[in-house]
Amino acid sequence: MEVMEDIEELAVQLFDAGAVRLGDIEAKVGRRTPIYFDLRVVISSPKVMVSVAQHLQRLSSETEHEVLCGVPYAALPFTVVMSVNTGTPMIMKRKETKLYGTRKILEGIYKQNDTCLIVEDVVTSGGSLLETARTLRDEGLVVKNAVVVLDREQGGASILKANGVELKSIFTMTELVKILRKAGRISDETAEIVSDHIKECQFSMDS
Ligand SMILES: O=C(O)c1cc(=O)[nH]c(=O)n1[C@@H]1O[C@H](COP(=O)(O)O)[C@@H](O)[C@H]1O
Incomplete structure (x- = not known):
């Protein structure tokens, strides 16, 4: 197995693999986001795939578990590698x-x-992950x-915690943006737009 890339290298690799889209983008259930x-897309870059899985494994080694379950579908390839x-x-x-x-169902x-x-790609409100957690619990697990690649810091981690799920992430949105800005992949202006969006677009248990 190849040596684990550090976090900064991984962020740049993900950007260069096309995993970061900028603009006015439609996300889940019609919500919009500037990032x-x-x-x-990472299934098309096996080296990046290995790095992401290794970082998720590092986080997962801090927890006790007998089985892994990826949230369908984006997290499944990472879960298989792990x-x-x-x-x-x-x-x-x-x-x-x-x-x-x-x-x-399982x-x-x-x-x-x-x-x-549970293995997830991105947490925004935590809704997709929570749905998977509920199914697993209903089945007796x-x-x-x-563990998640990116916590967008929009309230998902707190909502999950309130539902008994502790979230560990490779990146928070703040960390990712900081690295990409330092590496010259995104502009100061974009970093500011993203930071404002994250502050304005927060989810809570009642939303
Ligand atoms: O829709 C999103 O919020 C989202 C943002 C993003 O940057 N990347 C991304 O993949 N998503 C999708 O949103 C899901 C997580 O949103 P929540 O269910 O609100 O936590 C992910 O599983 C993706 O389907």
């Missing part, structure tokens, strides 16, 4: 329950009360921790 972190690298079994949540055959083998670590 969109698209980790789906599972193979660490020898930790993985389970997969379906977006919809199968209407034939096993009718399962694929893979697990036991009741197994502790499951214990969920206490999650």
Whole structure:
């Protein structure tokens, strides 16, 4: 396995791989953002994929867990690499329950009360991650921790904490923007626009 890139190198690699989109971009459920972190493109850059997975593994090694579950779909490739690298079994949540055959919502083998670590690409409100946590808990798994590539710092981490999920991230949006600015990948103006957006667009338990 290759040596783990440091955080700054990883941020620049992700930018250069096309994972950071700037402009007036439509995000989940119609909300708009001046910066969109698209980790789906990373499957086209295997070296970057390995680095992201290694950083997620570093965070995951701080938690006790028997299985991994990636939030569908963007986090699944990272979860597979982490599972193979660490020898930790993985389970997969379906977006919809199968209407034939096993009718399962979770694929893979697990036991009741197994502790499951959730892997996610980006947390904004925490909604997608929480939906996965609820399904896993409904199926008898214990969920206490999650690892994510980017915490956009829009309230998701607090909402997750209030729901019993501790979030660990490779980057916060503040850190990512600072690194990209220092590396000359984004302008001071863009950094300011992003910072204002994050402050203005916050989610809470009632939103
Ligand atoms: O829609 C987003 O907020 C979003 C922003 C971003 O920079 N990158 C990104 O991938 N997203 C999407 O938003 C999801 C997380 O939003 P929450 O469910 O609100 O936490 C991710 O799983 C993505 O589908």
